[in-house]
Amino acid sequence: MSRPPSDELLSRLKALVGPSGWTDDPEILAPRLVEWRDRWSGATPLMLSPASTEETAAVVRLCAEAGVPLTVQGGNTGLVGGQIPQGEILLSTRRMRAIRDVDPVDDVLVAEAGVTLAEVQAAAEAAGRRFPLSLASEGTATIGGVVSTNAGGVAVLRFGTARDLVLGLEAVLPDGQIWRGLRRLRKDNTGYDLKGLLSGAEGTLGVVTAASLKLFPRPGGKATAMVGVESPEAALDLLARARQSADAGLEAFELMARQGVEFVLRNIPGHRDPLSGEPPWRVLIEIASPDPVGAGSLMESLLSGASEAGVIGDAVIAAGEAQAAALWSLRENQSAAQKPEGATWKHDISVPVSQVPRFIREASRAMSAFAPGCRISAFGHVGDGNIHFDVLRPEDGDDAAHLARRAEGQARVHDIAIALGGSVSAEHGLGVMKADEARRQKDPTEVALLMAIRTSLDPGRILNPRVLF
Structure with missing residues (x-):
């Protein structure tokens, strides 16, 4: 069993890292104790910032001997709460900068x-x-x-x-x-x-x-394009064409629903819609080539063929780096643009690529029935089957009421992903947010193996004690 640190231990830890390597100043600690979406907040008696591997080892050794846990934190950009301490000593890697x-x-x-x-x-x-x-x-x-x-x-x-x-x-x-x-x-x-x-x-x-x-x-050249499509099925058709024509040069293939784009246009200043006609879905494609002009030729050929086949609607190819960055900004601000819209149930799922349209269709239908009036923003890395499926409260709804149903709503979305051969966490990890859900979904033998690995290396659960299995 872990226990809180004694005054003696805290003094020894401070001496190990020196005056520049620790703080208990509430103002300095405050941004380290809140997750950027404001879902998790925490507390710590002390933040330690070792300057070297050797100092880190000395800190961990001392805490292990005392049975006192540590929560490790890097840039505090995690989205599942694993980096926020709940009374543990906070171990920051911010000074290991070489x-x-x-x-x-x-x-x-x-x-x-x-x-x-x-x-x-x-x-x-x-x-x-x-x-x-x-x-x-x-x-x-x-x-x-x-x-x-x-x-x-x-x-x-x-x-x-x-x-x-x-x-x-x-x-x-x-x-x-x-x-x-x-x-x-x-x-x-x-x-x-x-x-x-x-x-x-x-x-x-x-x-x-x-x-x-x-x-x-480094690639000799890149081409970035945004295209409108009518459905996720059409996006998969386009993906197959892109793989065939660009092969290994296809670097990114991102899907966005119209709802998420509208949030960006409304809530993030400086954006405009590059496409006409308000397509229900759009795809952001990036192709690289060793040849400075090869990527552009591949992109033009891909979009020309897809247009002739009726797979895509309006399309725009970035004329330079600034336009490419503007297209990417519409994708990268999808999450930030949701914050002003109110409470959200967020999902980071993956399914086999072939099952992406079915997942979106079934999860959307299930959430519309479970939370009438909810707004669904689906976006992500459709080329590798990773969809961020976010369910926002109704436009005139109540945040607290929406959040009160989050656990049940998330479980329903996760059940759909698992039934399609997927995962409840594609790239964000489990942290504290999804640990129980992963135990529910995973094969018991797999859970036992994972727990055995952890217990063999950290029987006292000294490192990140509330995370994973």
Whole structure:
């Protein structure tokens, strides 16, 4: 059983990290104790910010010996509450800020946990390479958090999730030992994949302190387009055509319902609708090519053929980087644009790509019957089967009344996803929000295996004690 820290332990922890490595100032702590959607708020007696792996190991070792739990936090961009302490000591990775190496020959970049995703992208760019993981929160999300949650983003279609982009890790284990696994090998068939195990463990099996990340060549050119379609079925038809014509050059294929676009146009200043006719659905496509003009030619050929076949309606191809950014902004602001609209039930599900239209159809029908008048914003990475299916209260409805039915409504949406061979969490993780739901949905044998792994490494549940299994 874990217990609260004694005054003696707090003093020893402060001495370990030095004056710059701790705070209990309420004003400094306040933004670290609230999740950005305001769903979770928490408390902590102390925030520790070690400056090195060795300091992190000393902190974890001391807490493990005392039986005192820690909640680990990176950029505080998580969406399932796992990074918000509820009385635990808060361990922040914000001071581990070094990019230790960039090697364009090995195509590897080694970054510490507190480096932001945007900073990794910039360092790769400066070396003439590319780190392709991209999220709406990349200016704040940190490498430690991105790896620990196995973040996805908009380029999963081509490059995979964070786990697929990690070659090696350095981590502090729950007893304070340091695993120095910063390998750079593309092939290493010598046992269990420990880096894969810690990627997506949400800080429960170890505190990631650094990662060796895969780099890629920069594309010679990119083409970005937004097109209107009548249905998710038409979007899948277009996806098949895009895969056939662009092959590996197809990097992103994002679906958005009209409702979500309307929220952006209404609530996020500086946006305009690039398409005419208000299509019920739209797709954002990005194609890359080694050839500076090849991507544009591929995009034009794809859209021309799709238009002739009646698959798409209005379409626009970005004329430059500024227009491409404007198109992407309509997609990346989908979540932020919902906040002024009131209470929302959010879902981050995945199903087989072929089942995306059926999921949207069945979940929409179920929610319209369960919560009459609700507004549904469905959007996401349809190319890899990940849909963010958000159910907002009726326009003239009551927030409290809508939130009171959230658990039952979410369970119904999750049941539909599972029945179609899907998952209740595609890229956001389980955190505290979905742990019980995952236990309900998963095979009991799988749950037992997951719990056994955690217990073997952290029998005292020192790291992120309320998260996962």
